[in-house]
Amino acid sequence: MTSTVRSSVVPFVIESTGTGVAQHLTTHGPNRHEFDADAYPAFGGQDAAPSPLFYALGALTSCNQVTAAVVAKDLGISLGEFSFHVQGDLDTAVLVGGEDGNANFDVVTVAVTVQIDATGVDFDRFVAEVERRCPVTQLFVRSGVRFESHWERTDLP
Known part of the structure; x- marks a missing residue:
């Protein structure tokens, strides 16, 4: 077949x-x-x-920005500069110590500030759509890691 x-x-x-x-x-x-x-x-x-772990977290920021550009185009939204701060907390007991459990990050926290012309419900819809459509975000979310994301908007210059 x-x-x-x-x-x-x-x-x-x-x-x-x-x-x-x-x-x-x-x-x-x-x-x-x-x-x-x-x-x-x-x-x-x-x-x-x-480290490969830095690459994984860096892929998360980059993929969110790429996805945001795609989503903004679809929604007719204008974007400016992005700023990301990502932290992944990794308990190394499984990786290094060989303990039973999940070797994944315990929590990944993403803080994003973006210059955008969307406000209120339109901004919330934009963020939800970015997180739904971003392949790397979905890798983290579906892996079972506690995933926290905080998006803040600022006005375009």
Whole structure:
């Protein structure tokens, strides 16, 4: 049986090589991008590049901003500058200590300030739609982590 891939599906492909806990990663697509990942010394790394956990949190901010631009276009809303502060609290007892449980973040908190021309119900609808449509937000939310998000608006200049 053959499966049909929807035309709306975009594959995201990464290849990597590494030694110990350090990796060099390369993306595939219209443009190739290369980046490195390492870990804190407590996890066996040299801290010579961002931890995969930083990349996960950074992906959350970037994906929210991309999704916000898509949603704003759909809703006829204008956007300006974004500011994000994200914190992920990780209990390392499972990862490092081998304890039973979930190795996920205990809580991820996202604080966003965005310049936008939407107010009130329109702003609330915008935020709800961004969070619903953002693939990385949904990865965190559906993983079972306690996910907290606080959006604040400011006026466009």
